[in-house]
Amino acid sequence: MFEVIYYVMLVVSLSVFFYGLWQKWKFINMGLKGEARTSKPLERLWFVVRDGLLLVRLYLRESKMGLSHFLFLWGVVVILVNILIFTISFAIPDLFRATYPWLKASMTAAGVMILLGLAIAAVNRYVIKPSRFAKKFEFAWDDNPVLAIFILAALFGFLLKEFVRFSELNSTALPYVLWFLHTALILGFIALIPYTKLLHIIAAPINIFTRSERKPGVMREPLGEDYTGAITPLDLTRRDLLASLACMRCGRCQDICPAANSGTTLNPMFLMQNIRRLEKVLLGKSKGNGSEEGSEQEVQNPEDILLVETVLDEEAVWACTTCRACMEMCPVYVEQMEIIGEMRRGLIESGETPPDVRDFLQNIQKQKNPWGEGKFKRDQWIKKSEIEIPAVKENPEFEWLWFVGCAHSFDNRNIPVARKLARLLNDLEINYAVLGREEGCCGNDVRRVGEEGLFQVLMEENMQTFEKYGVERLFATSPHCYNTFKNEYGGYEVKFILEILYDAIKSGKLELKYPINKRVTFHDPCYLGRYNGMYDLPREILKAIPGIELVEMPRNRERSFCCGAGGGNLVREYPGEDRPNNIRAREAASTNAEILAVACPFCMIMLEDGVKAEKLDDRIQVLDVIELVYESVYGKEE
Ligand code: SF4
Ligand code: SF4
Known part of the structure; x- marks a missing residue:
């Protein structure tokens, strides 16, 4: 008797189980093939x-x-x-x-x-x-x-x-x-x-x-020539659909997401859960107006459904700072950020670009910088500098190309950092040169905004310039430039500037003689840390400076909380109630540090802004690691 009851229950249970699995299998197979995994x-x-x-x-x-x-x-x-x-x-x-x-x-x-x-x-x-x-x-x-x-x-x-x-x-x-x-x-x-x-x-x-083998710094390649990004559910890959089933709603991604913390409508966990809810649509079971199976209305055609507004609204798509924290924190390798990247590609291809993102892209296309400053002004910081900064034509035998980047060329807070670096490099007798007006935008953030076509143009232009001057080795002062040159261009030896300074400190060429008796906390830039695993090196430099007491913020290294600049958000009015840079400024101040050290010009702009907005500027000062090294080498400038 018991056996019979047991077997009946078992058969019912397994039938329901396997029917469900079969439905999920069909759901996953509605996706595109995607990269080999x-x-x-x-x-x-x-x-x-x-x-x-x-x-x-x-x-x-x-x-x-x-x-x-x-x-x-x-x-x-x-x-x-x-x-x-x-x-x-x-x-x-x-x-x-x-x-x-x-x-x-x-x-x-x-x-x-x-x-x-x-x-x-x-x-x-x-x-x-x-x-x-x-x-x-x-x-x-x-x-x-x-x-x-x-x-x-x-x-x-x-x-x-x-x-x-x-x-x-x-x-x-x-x-x-x-x-x-x-x-x-x-x-x-x-x-x-x-x-x-x-x-x-x-x-x-x-x-x-099926986790990706790509390095964190490399974006997904578009899926073929006809692929126009993720516009409808049918543009998602099988892996994206599978990932929505693997998501266990643990909330780790939403907890670390700067956009979710700022009160924007972006929530990477909701994104995955909303994708999971597309099953009925993809399997032809969902009727119009969200009504259930069996109603008189037409079955919804997946091609008529737009991902924007179904899985994320438009504000959310653009609020992503591409900080990669969601992917880093996910225990099961979900790729929330990459799906958002594909949705951005889809919006750009559909011509649905919001005005501020369009301005950002047009500025880069026309003037090769996000602010739209005339490109002929790119070398003014050099011309106005008292320090000699050799251009490629003046020093054709250069060993290293210094790719200065937009922020260090145009932004008033970052230009002094570039000049200090130039003095350090000259004294270290590093054989370098800069491109001056011939330098363009690296395209890292253009690609992350979803404008693949413009990224390809920028990359080609830069590579032609590099070829013209015989560039083989280059170093970057922005982690954003560093990331794309190192991971997406290919063919060059690429270093981040702090690697060069660290080598000089280690070898004794750079003597850190003046103590800085301050409590310092370090903010990990996303494109240095999570994208390229460089967590220790900036900290080693800070520890090598006499007098510095290094303290950590509660969220550091892999869990670092983004400043909010990435993915095109540097020049946008951020939509949340509380901005990521303000949140991070408060977190830095909570350590009682007197200096918030940064290693990225975007973080510098954002966090200085955040410190001021939170009226913390009498308690904590934002300084680049380069500035701290400079002060320890030459003493404090009055
Ligand atoms: S990349 Fe950053 S901002 Fe974008 S969804 Fe993930 S955690 Fe949020
Ligand atoms: S961290 Fe991963 S598993 Fe957890 S909610 Fe986010 S996507 Fe789902």
Whole structure:
């Protein structure tokens, strides 16, 4: 009798489960093929073991949740194995008889592991309440039911075990009721997997297996010549659709996102959840006006649906600072930022560019800088400088091209930094030259805004200029230029300026003799840190300056909070109620540091602005690491 009930329940559960999986499979296959993601399968498998089974990536981001998930995951695995053995044992009773004591012990251990894992998760969610849970996705209905199913299943399992231990099995119907409830809940859990966030149990390992091999600094290449970015759901890749199923709504990306923290409509977690909700549309099950299946209205054609307004609104698409923090924090390698990048490409291709973004692009196209300053003014900072700064024509035998960049050429706060650097370079006898008026925009942020065509033009122009002067090695003073030259141009030896200064300090050529007796905190620029992994080097330079006490902000290195300038936002009026630079200025001041050190001209502009806006300028000063090195080498300028 029990066997029959059990098999019926099992068949129902597995049928519902596999039907759901089949629907998800069809959903994923509606996407475009995208870049190849199956090369080096052994290495990929290692990542699945490390981050999918041992949960190392999650543990490194939040140790207590890493532990909670580890206990839970392995508890569930043990139970599933036991269910399999149990199912076979009904048909062949003697096959596993000798192992029953072990199986019983393993079930108890699994129950304890699951309850412990759930207890940690529940305390975290309902008592500690980390900020990542602050914004809830409105269509998320399954958080509490999923938790309740597990707690009840484990509870009934324990009660059943204790009852059987202390009572006569046939004396009452209670053990049978407990058995039924326990089994129904576990099989119900299996059936629910494809329809709830539990699907990440299956989708996340596949998402981890298909992680991109591109370096963080390289954007996705457009998918062929006809590809015009992500405009409708059919322009998303299979991996993007899969990633929406792997997202477990943990909130880590929304918690670190500067746009979400600033109160804009951008939320990378909502983006992924909204993509997941496209399933009905893509499978032809959704009717017009959001009405449900079965109504009289026409089935919505996916080609008629625009991603903008469906998964993100327009404000959100442009609010992304391309800081990469969402991707860095995601335990399962979702590529939220790259999807936004494709949506930007789509908007640009459709001619739906907002006026301020259009101005930014036109300024760069015409004048080769984001502010639209005349391009003939690019070398004025050199002409007005008392320090000799050789141009390529004056020093044709140069070893290094110094690519100065737009901000150090045009921005009043950054020009003095460039002049100080020139003096340092001259005294170090580095054989360099600059392009002066012939320097263009590197195109890093143009590409991140989604204007691929203009990026290609800028890259070609720059490479022609480099060829004209025989450039083989170059160093950049902006992490944005550094990123694109190093990762996207190819064919040159590229350094960031701090690497050159650090080498000079290490070799003793640059003597840091004047102490700076100040408390300093360092803000990691996104394009240096998350994009290129350069976290230690600026800190090593600061530590080498006598007198400096280096203190860290609560969010540093991989978790650094963006200043808000990237992705074209440097010259835009940022839409949020609170701006990322103001938030970061407050965070820096909270360390009681007297100096906020930066290593990017965009961060300099944004954070100085933030410090002033927050009226913190009498407490904390924003200085470039180059300025601190200069002060330690030559003494403080009066
Ligand atoms: S890249 Fe930065 S700003 Fe853009 S969605 Fe991710 S965290 Fe938010
Ligand atoms: S996209 Fe990644 S980090 Fe964001 S909520 Fe989903 S799983 Fe968490």
